[in-house]
Amino acid sequence: MPSNESPQQPTPPSPSTPDPAPARSSTSRLVPSSFRDLPSVVWTIFAGTIINRLGYLVTPFLVFFLASRGVTGSDTSYVLGALGAGNLLGPAVGGILADRIGRRPTMLIGLIGASAAQGALFLAPGVWTMAAAALLISAAGSTVSPAAYALLADAVDSERRQRAYALFGWGVNIGTAVAGILGGYLAAHGYWLLFAVDAGSMLVYALVVAVRLPEPRRTASPRKTSGRKDGIGYGVVLRDRLALILLPLFGIQLFVYSLTEVALPLAIHDSGLSPAVYGAMAAVNAILVVALQPFATAWLARFPQLAVQGAGGTLIAAGVALTGVADGIAGYTVSVVVWSLGEVVVAGIAAGVVANLAPAHARGRYQGAYSWTWGTARFAALTLGVAVYTTLGPSVLWWTALVAGTTTAVATVALTPRVTARTAHELAV
Template sequence: MFSTFRGLPATVRTLFAGTIINRLGCMVTPFLVFFLASRGVTGAQTSLILGALGAGGLLGPAVGGLLADRIGRRPTMLIGLVGTAVAQGALFLAPGVALMAAAALLVSATNAMVSPAVYALMADSVDGPRRRQAYALFGWGINIGTSIAGVLGGFLAAHGYWLLFAVDAASMLAYALVVATRLRETGSAARGGDGSEETGAGYGIVVRDRLMLLVLPVLGVQSFVYALTEAALPLAISGSGLSPTVYGTLAAVNAALVVLLQPLVTTRLAHLPQLSVHAAGSVLVAVGVAMTGLADGVAGFVVSVVVWSLGEVVVAGISATVVSHLAPPHARGRYQGALNWTWGVARFTALTVGVLLYTAAGPAVLWWTALVAGVTASALSLGLAKRVTARTRHALAA
């Protein structure tokens, strides 16, 4: 499996190892509802805290992308990682709902700051043709760490929720140590600039990029469809009268498929047009998600998960690669921040509008929406392929 990623620079391999360490400790959020219940937090109060958690996921990428270009990739990662560790402690110790909500906002915001800096750092370190392998390796590390964390989290929660917070904070600090000792700066700080080479400030350079403004909504719709696997799949399982254990089993199936197949699929598809591959994979995701509406037992749910998991494997690393090619070198952090912000919006929409459609309009409406939206977005991405390819060739030749 590792032969797929042979030859990537040490920076990418270090980020891969650090990401696994980091993701091994991402256990608080999945068990947050149970922790809040143990503290006597009511359902309405829990919704407030979860809303704050979602809001932080929208704020963090925008701030992280801006800082990655302004002060550098490494400082931004260190601020995010150390800040998340501190916020985890604040969330555990918070004496009231308002402080819990504020801490939850900080947890998700600081944690979400890290990814734009990581993606920008990898784009700085890897030449264009190999960026997809680099981003796929990063995603592979996320899945490996998350898979182990899912099992470990259940064990630790049974022995005390404080263990979840302690391990999460320790993993963040361990990753920060890796960043501080094993990585070198490649962004504006390394060049002696301030990341403001373009006219205007902040995300103006992204907003003025017409092609980027066409690409982001398409990727956002595709991300929304995928995010329904987190938002609506549990509702479908519950509605079928199945136990939460089934959801855990399906999550394990998804993780196993991604971890086992991603290196092979990434190698096989590396030389094909990336937007065409992404469109095909996104259709698989949309079909798999829509098949959830046909499932009437465990076997049906397993088949649907296998289909959208294969789609997830196919698209791995492509969206970040496309955006890295569109971004000017001095604005890579902000372009990746915009991409991560789009993902945050998609996930937030799936958790709100998606669940509302399921409960108010009915499951069939949601599954048909997912299928039509996913296929339409994939068709639109193919329509943009010629312009993206031309821009990519120009960027790689420069």
């Protein structure tokens, strides 16, 4: 984090008056150029995200933990299904709370609730109590993202939002990459360490939020200022026709990307390769994203956002589809490199576009809708993706990913004139 920024902002930033860019200092030269002008709020969320993701240990090792407790077979699916279902519930609640009670309170509720749920899962005596705790972990944890996304949108202007979200994603990847190494070491010394570090990292992030993040001044809703009825929930999003077109397109692209988490290990297993190969592929992805994303974000900023999103989405679809023709470590490495480059290209764009479409008073709900789209895509990959792979065959899944990913990429680019006109209108207002 740039050292010239004071620990506390003297006045909480307003959504209509984002933080100015920090002054240049000698240490700021260590920061990638694409991120240097981002304000302290963004850097605080970045640092907190790394801390939080360093403790993202329980979920990757959950199957192994359940097996150690004697939970196997169909009973495991109940717990994993509950974990996925929480990702559908949490973003919807988080988006509403972010707009109703504030960004910071919502983040604190989610972080503290998820931390408590980690302890509940470790101590749960049976399958159904484990499933309930898993549901609470993912539901509480996923309420944080809409509030954090909305706070990032409050803190910066529309020109810098993509970079702010890209920095957020960079923090996720940095923390996840380190957690992958840390998790294996801790699991070998006792699963309780995974839960302790996971819960502790959430509490540390909650402390960062409480001490370092200011709550922006609330923006009055149109219902209060112009008499237009806004509703108490997601009506403001459901009436937005452009958002209702974009979100499903983003969702399909996210579904294709999520196949890298569930279908790739199945393919590697079916090729007769060891789990260590999948670990190596995850390391390739993490190294590429962490190393390239800051530079790619700076270089790609000169191009239209949706054109870049379309190009990146095509790379992801092509990389996932290449999994179907891979027959060894070299082939899988090529496929991972291709979709990892796509991941680098699209970093921060979808969330930034959604933020620019949102009225200031509804940013939390728009980001809640986007996060819910993310959760739906991941849940579909875990269920529908695996079902297609195991019943219809791997080739059907890979061709579906290629066609769906490229088609939605083209459709997304075609919406550029409408999104540009809408963004210009929102800025004028």
